[in-house]
Amino acid sequence: MSSNWDPLALRPPSHSDELKVSFPREHVMLMTLNRPRHLNAMTPQLATGIATILNWFDDEPSLWVVVVTGEGRAFCAGADLKAWLHDQSSGTANEQESVASSVHGFASISRRHTSCKPMIAAVNGSAYGGGVEIILNCDMVIASEDAVFALPEVKRGVLAAQGVIPRLGRVAGHQLASEMLLLGNTITAVQARDRFRFVNLVVEKSAVVPTALDIARQMTMNSPDSVQSSKEGLILSQKHHFEEAVHTHSMSLVSKRLYHGANIKEGLAAFSERRKPRWSNPAKL
Template identity: 35%
Template sequence: MTHEYVKVDREGRCTIITINRPEAHNALNAACHTELESVFDKFALDDEQWVAIITGAGGKAFCAGHDLKQQAAGGGLTTPAKGFGGLTNRFDLAKPVIAAVNGVAMGGGFEIALACDIVVASENAVFALPEPRVGLAALAGGIQRLPREIGLKRAMGMMLTGRRVSAEEAFSLGLVNELVSGDVLAAARRWADEILACSPMSVRATKEAVLRGLSRSVSEGLSEEWEYPSMRAMLASADAIEGPQAFATKRKPNWKGR
């Protein structure tokens, strides 16, 4: 399927999703939201795709958030059912998603990154939730996720002022896994390769258990994790046999993803 505002490339088991509106700093209009939701729907259902990377076209912006020009013209703030960029409300996605932040990540763009599992950022990246400066609020998960990521006081310091945070500060706050001076997408691909060296069944089980565990006590998490769908699938999978066999015979495992 051809998209107007989103570019999709599949490299082996990895889906690379590029927001392609560089002339608008990759801000999302209504059509771009719809396209991204469709792309993530397909990724979620594709058994051959095990990890995704999302990035922005050009060297200036990852995503500048909502297209405020569209809103000013009466376009509203409507987002898909699965959230900003079709991702921020996608709580049932057990497959990992990596953000390759290649510049400005503002508002909803920052919220997309917060919804990802790993964030790789170029040294010129900038993060902010500036919605209060334009009479809005970070309604796509920023209000909920940022305090969990960096603590209440630091999050309030960002959200109540709308101030910009440099890539270096974001790294020090724990918002970024790796700072990159060169090709940020190449770095994200390296992270993807490391994930793909693991069983996709184990990766999904781990992600699901970690995210569910955030709202549970340690004891509750330990007792409940055995019944999580991805954990049950992992324990019953061919990969759960392949991994120990490969270790015992000192060979590289051939993961099936089932």
């Protein structure tokens, strides 16, 4: 593995107690939405806390993977609709401007395309609206057997506008995406895995977070430079046509860091010497 991991040296920035942050595995951060009585519905304070922590995570070389989950029986119930009604009634809502100007989307996750570090969703229960938008922008999704998913915005007269529409269309295809978006009905974890194809594994509820952490551990067994460059390639493939994506990826700073960094030399040497590699933290870009 590596020899430069010291979780006691990590100093995450201050944030609301609506978010819990811990470091349960080497190079892994666990981020837990902590509004269980409100099904982890998003508040401005929680969204700000997530943005603050993820910006710090992105800039911390010793952290390579993040797992996001929810406290209690829900993953995330999406936006606080009562607060939304208040903004609408008071005339302070400006949804079009808010969506267009949002850099990273719902909860600072749903359109977060600047980070090359993997994010794993550990879906411990229900996920509605914005909760599904979060999940669709994660790199892997582990769901409990009793987890359910829905995009019920059409039933409330609002819109799932923070990135889930194009992403779900790519993942599930137009017709299945329409089924979720235009009907607003709930689907099960097995359906999300087998029909809609945005869940990787369905496990017992007690195994959701441990399974996600084990997958994170498996990721950290690989070169962090290689993992992060691979994720960047996936992100670029969503933005560009084939040849442009390949060219842009090959000339990026993340690829340059890989080809000129210590880990490529270590990986090749470890293979030649028939030993496990000892990865080092990627250099800051």
